[in-house]
Amino acid sequence: MLKPVSSTRIDAWIWAVRIVKTRTAAAEACKAGHVKLNGVAVKPSQTVSPGDRVRVWVDHRQYDVEVVETLRKRVGAPLARAAYIDHSPPPPPKEIIASIPRRDRGAGRPTKRERREIDRLMGRS
Numbered sequence: 001m002l003k004p005v006s007s008t009r010i011d012a013w014i015w016a017v018r019i020v021k022t023r024t025a026a027a028e029a030c031k032a033g034h035v036k037l038n039g040v041a042v043k044p045s046q047t048v049s050p051g052d053r054v055r056v057w058v059d060h061r062q063y064d065v066e067v068v069e070t071l072r073k074r075v076g077a078p079l080a081r082a083a084y085i086d087h088s089p090p091p092p093p094k095e096i097i098a099s100i101p102r103r104d105r106g107a108g109r110p111t112k113r114e115r116r117e118i119d120r121l122m123g124r125s
Helices: 012-017 023-031 078-081 095-099 112-122
Strands: 035-037 053-058 059-065 085-087
Touching: 012 023, 012 035, 012 053, 023 035, 023 053
Parallel strands: none
Antiparallel strands: 035 053, 053 059, 059 085
């Protein structure tokens, strides 16, 4: 088992606990502002330590976790799960996701009529 350290980079930590698939994706998420440490958007080099709250927006899902132990290296799923406490909201039911209307891929931009319908649905008269 890897020995926990007192603090580590946030991009390495969210990769090590398997929230994102690659270290590069973790760094890009930080640069894009999708990673917040204690409510503040951070750079990839920001350090994280036990007790911090980390919010990550990845793959259209919000993860809200509390750091229990800091890891620098990627570990197995059971060890990764033990490194944080998950406070994330549950994902929406599949029925709601399936009921959301979607345009066909490659259908192009909406027509003027479709834009007006979208505006009316969104309450933007």
